Amino acid sequence: MAQAFEPSAGDPKEGTAARVAGVRSEIPEYRWSQVIEASLREAASRVAPSLSTKQYDDVVDLLDHGEPGIALESLCSHLYEDDIVVDDAVRWQIANAGNLMGMNPLLWERLTPAPWPEVDADTWWTLTTGEPDDIEHLSVLRHELEQEIGVGHVLYGEPFDVLARFVGADEVLLRLTSGRFAIVHPTWSRRLEPPQWPVVVVCADVDAAQIEVDRIGR
Numbered sequence: 001m002a003q004a005f006e007p008s009a010g011d012p013k014e015g016t017a018a019r020v021a022g023v024r025s026e027i028p029e030y031r032w033s034q035v036i037e038a039s040l041r042e043a044a045s046r047v048a049p050s051l052s053t054k055q056y057d058d059v060v061d062l063l064d065h066g067e068p069g070i071a072l073e074s075l076c077s078h079l080y081e082d083d084i085v086v087d088d089a090v091r092w093q094i095a096n097a098g099n100l101m102g103m104n105p106l107l108w109e110r111l112t113p114a115p116w117p118e119v120d121a122d123t124w125w126t127l128t129t130g131e132p133d134d135i136e137h138l139s140v141l142r143h144e145l146e147q148e149i150g151v152g153h154v155l156y157g158e159p160f161d162v163l164a165r166f167v168g169a170d171e172v173l174l175r176l177t178s179g180r181f182a183i184v185h186p187t188w189s190r191r192l193e194p195p196q197w198p199v200v201v202v203c204a205d206v207d208a209a210q211i212e213v214d215r216i217g218r
Contacts, residue, residue, distance in 0.1 A: 043093035152195030181209035
């Protein structure tokens, strides 16, 4: 269900840290690099038919040269930008490697299929189209939120994707990690705000986010 948050003073990265610690505790440290490389090679092999030869070769070349972090980012970028559907096995392989390296989970959580609430095109400005105007506005929104959100705010230290903006007001739809979403109302102050601002509603899943999106649109 959707929940309006009072900002907490707890560690904002506790969830990510716990996830990384959990994965690492299951694998002996001396094997981390082997597991990371094997997981990424397996993932790349599984999606190779959907990648161009150059895209696949670039990922493999990075792995061959001991750059698994860049290889993961590159693979996820190709899959995301080309809207390539990945199955649970591929997502798990990428997540396994990414968690061992302590990387941003949105890199793999945003991959297709990654459902997000349906928005009315007449009242919401979708910002994930890749069109120049949308890319520019998305960048402006992200920069504004990063300026406003500080220590003590529920979104401080939380990775997020900007998905859409409600045309009739300033509500912005964000994708968070672990299938969660948030709707945040920027102040447009262009400065760091106290912990209670900007106002945010965090939704536990896509269904809760859909309810909140529909409420705003009414």
